[in-house]
Amino acid sequence: MTNTLNFENWVCPLPLQNHPTIIMGHGGGGKLSAELVEHLFLPAFKNETLENLGDSAVLDLTSKIQNPKSKIQNLPRLSFSTDSFVIRPLFFPGGNIGDLAINGTVNDIAMSGAQPLYLSAGFILEEGLSLEMLGTIAESMGQAARQAGVTLVTGDTKVVDKGHGDGVYINTSGLGLIPEGVNIAPHRACPGDVVIVNGDIGVHGVAIMSVREGLEFETTIETDSAPLNGLIAAMLDVTPDIHVLRDPTRGGVASALNEIAQASKVGIALDEKQMPVSGPVRAACEFLGLDPFYVANEGKLIAIVPAAVAEPLLERMQQHPHGTKATVVGRVTDQHPGLVVAKTGLGGTRVVDMQVGEQLPRIC
Amino acid sequence: MTNTLNFENWVCPLPLQNHPTIIMGHGGGGKLSAELVEHLFLPAFKNETLENLGDSAVLDLTSKIQNPKSKIQNLPRLSFSTDSFVIRPLFFPGGNIGDLAINGTVNDIAMSGAQPLYLSAGFILEEGLSLEMLGTIAESMGQAARQAGVTLVTGDTKVVDKGHGDGVYINTSGLGLIPEGVNIAPHRACPGDVVIVNGDIGVHGVAIMSVREGLEFETTIETDSAPLNGLIAAMLDVTPDIHVLRDPTRGGVASALNEIAQASKVGIALDEKQMPVSGPVRAACEFLGLDPFYVANEGKLIAIVPAAVAEPLLERMQQHPHGTKATVVGRVTDQHPGLVVAKTGLGGTRVVDMQVGEQLPRIC
Secondary structure, eight states, X not given: OBOOOOOTTOOOSSOOSSOSBOOGGGGXXXXXXXXXXXXXXXHHHOOHHHHTOOSSEEEOOGGGOOOTTTOOOSOOEEEEEEEEEOOSSSEETTEEHHHHHHHHHHHHHHTTTOEEEEEEEEEEEETTOBHHHHHHHHHHHHHHHHHHTOEEEEEEEEEEOTTSTTSEEEEEEEEEEEOTTOOOOXXXXXXXXXXXXXXXXXXXXXXXXXXXXXXXXXXXXXXXOOOXXXXXXXXXXXXXXXXXXXXXXXXXHHHHHHHHHHHHTOEEEEEGGGSOOOHHHHHHHHHHTOOGGGSOOSSOOEEEEOHHHHHHHHHHHHTSTTOTTOEEEEEEESSSTTOEEEEOTTSOEEXXXXXXXXSSSOOO | OBOOOOOTTOOOSSOOSSOSBOOGGGGTTSHHHHHHIIIIIHHHHOOHHHHTOOSSEEEOOGGGOOOTXXXXXXXXXXXXXXXXXXXXSSEETTXXXXXXXXXXXXXXXXXXXXXXXXXXXXXXXXXXXXHHHHHHHHHHHHHHHHHHTOEEEEEEEEEEOTTSTTSEEEEEEEEEEEOTTOOOOGGGOOTTOEEEEOSOXXXXXXXXXXXXXXXXXSSOOOOOOOOOHHHHHHHHHHOSOOOEEEOOOTTHHHHHHHHXXXXXXXXXXXXXXXXXXXXXXXXXXXXXXXXXXXXXXXXXOEEEEOHHHHHHHHHHHHHSTTOTTOEEEEEEESSSTTOEEEEOTTSOEEEOOOOSSOSSSOOO
């Protein structure tokens, strides 16, 4: 590993709260992001669906169909989600903003148990961007969409002046259908449930960091960005009784688990030794003083499931290309509701708090 | 009218085609935008729904429901649309980026005849933006959503570094249900049909221009941004047999009509004298050398309908607050397919071509 840290454009990872202006941490997926949503957006947009704060909104259209002749009942619920991608740099080991934008929204939809079907793409392009680069990004989006089995059905393009916009920002929004009998939501974790992750954590964040901060590692760490809807469909084949699924992107596994603990009013007890972290990611995190629990993922999921189904689920996950390293990392408990704790390698216990700002901005 | 034109940040309205990089005109909703979609995005994303190129995608979920027990038939079609808003300045006479972002997507959905139901909001915020300003924008979004009868159900916030992003960019995507028997699409204009607009054109574009270019007019021209779903529901009450509806935003009435003429392989003959243009907008356009046919609208619609229903439709539209000045402005003809022509005030005829770049960038 060679050390060429670049402190230009350095952003404070733990900014002060109660700031009168937007700071990078408001986009970090941690406490500051949550405060912005709770104190600014929710009061303005007030409605029950938004307040559920899942990775996607779950919509029941049955009541919205006004034609009494059609007598439609038990209409499948829709999952609807949106995500904007402002990642720097646009190209990174193993991917680019295009496939990331597809996988990100596919996964947000899939976390409700839905099969993602249709995506929109909204581009904000910077004047001066090369058409060749945009073409490469669009090709990657098309490929990622075909791989995930979704169709890009509607789009929009805006152009902003040179010097603004960082080349390309992409918003993807999407729709999926939730199978009957599936009820996955952040508030459904129960004491006794088991916490599963589908593989090595922190890979995407470290892959971005390695190119952003001018670090060169002996092995190139590639993003693990991948569509997880196939894996989730396989899991739902084993049992529809999955309580929570979560995409631990910004804020990492730590922030996602804290949100679940708070929404479900339960405690979560992790075992650090069980958390899968690859050698290169561990080395990079040690070098940079980062905690892999807080590093962003894309292509990873957290599943919280009844203990009784954990064994067959793990078996099925491990047969899937995106779940070969699936493993149990903790348990849900009625102790310390709202808190996530981890048994450390030394046998002690530490509180795993929600991220306040962010370790590395603009990771997705 | 006082003249204080500001040429700083001036952008060429008619840039060269076949440019190897993105230029402002690629976001203008005219020929360059269409070329980008046709030659870059469509080949990458290739699918039939996208190729229809309406304001929204029309989705039939019936075939996607895999549960044979539910036996759901004749499921209402969904309308799905996305739009990003990068308008400068963020606040302008009569509105701000927040209500514009709601009305824009509500209208894109409504143009399929759908009743808009749910919206997503994706924010790209610039570091340093005041929370007070963001709060005002969010409040406007909430109010506009309530006025249009839609619910903001899911969202996302990203933050980009100071100096990028122009304060706030907003993407809204949305969903609506299309009533049975309604079949509105850009390719459905037929010779003999009548072209209707719901009121004065060019208002939104001139309202933005007046604050952007430092012009001061004797009367402040306020944006006419408004949700049109109520007006369209009233029109569909008169008859479901509306052939085309279109939201003439970027590129103005001229570009929207050209898209329809090309999609339907028909000619469109306008009568300039019939096109409603308010005195202040006409004066501002004359002063600036602009053609109101190309100025952006938000809160205006073009309806192409069978001649037989034009009279009762107009009557109903004129009773609605957003249609008081509804009027017939032209006819669809089998002459000159793909072309839009206008009878001028002097009795001659001119071809109304599609806009190439844009008259004024970042209008929505």
